């Protein structure tokens with residue numbers, strides 16, 4: 381059962397770094413539940429504000445309904461008690477309701493609402509879709525502004541008026557005018573998080589647009605670096621942010637951009653690079669080439685950010 385009210389959860393999530401654990405798969409690409417538990421336990425040992433199971437980096441889009449519930453439950457059960465776990469919901473309205481409710485039953489503190497699948501939609505349809513899902517759970521819901529789910533400031537306001545458990549807006553579009561309107565129209569009624577691929581890249585400028593936090597995919601394999609980066613952003617320490625962008629984040633983007641979908645594949649490669657493993661990605665993604673992987677290992681070493689301290693590897 382959820383430990384936080386939606387409002388308590390929002391207050392916690394907005395003031396710390398967030399991350400999306402990769403989902404562990406076996407060699408035959410079945411969900412590796414022990415691997416999921418081990419990875420989440422390790423990740424939640426750090427000072428992270430919340431973890432989102434079966435999200436984008438967690439390849440939620442490749443999981444069956446049963447696997448989704450299994451991953452969310454295993455994540456909830458293996459996270460350190462202080463670190464809340466949220467699930468995800470996506471696809472058709474009915475599928476998303478099933479996933480939201482399965483996440484609630486599994487003990488998740490809320491969900492990230494992923495875009496519906498394939499079709500285009502306008503604000504009227506999107507409002508009713510999101511409203512039905514938010515209304516189907518007592519736990520907190522954060523909408524993901526991405527792909528075919530672009531929520532206008534008015535739609536966000538209407539969802540907030542209808543549902544107390546609607547607490548957050550995550551953006552992966554990066555349209556500054558749109559973000560200014562959403563923030564200006566909704567202010568502190570909710571919190572805002574950055575979710576563009578490799579969110580560190582945009583974190584400092586987006587802070588000025590009301591995004592007090594972001595979801596760090598690289599936290600999966602260089603958690604200490606990701607936390608230091610977040611601290612620099614919140615301190616508005618431009619010099620330190622720029623130094624870290626140059627030392628690791630920007631060269632990392634060069635490797636990430638060598639393949640479509642590498643935003644996820646490179647995270648699993650990074651986890652391998654620091655001596656841990658959650659297996660390979662599932663199709664339609666594919667793993668990095670040997671050369672890409674070697675380049676990533678070299679970059680992590682050069683940047684001096686491998687999380688190798690024995691206490692952290694325990």
Ligand SMILES: O=C([O-])C(=O)C[C@H](O)[C@@H](O)C(=O)[O-]
Pocket residue numbers: 399400435436437438574575576577578579580594595596597598643
């Ligand atoms: O589920 C997702 O879309 C994400 O995992 C978002 C990523 O964490 C994104 O913010 C990133 O790559 O840093």
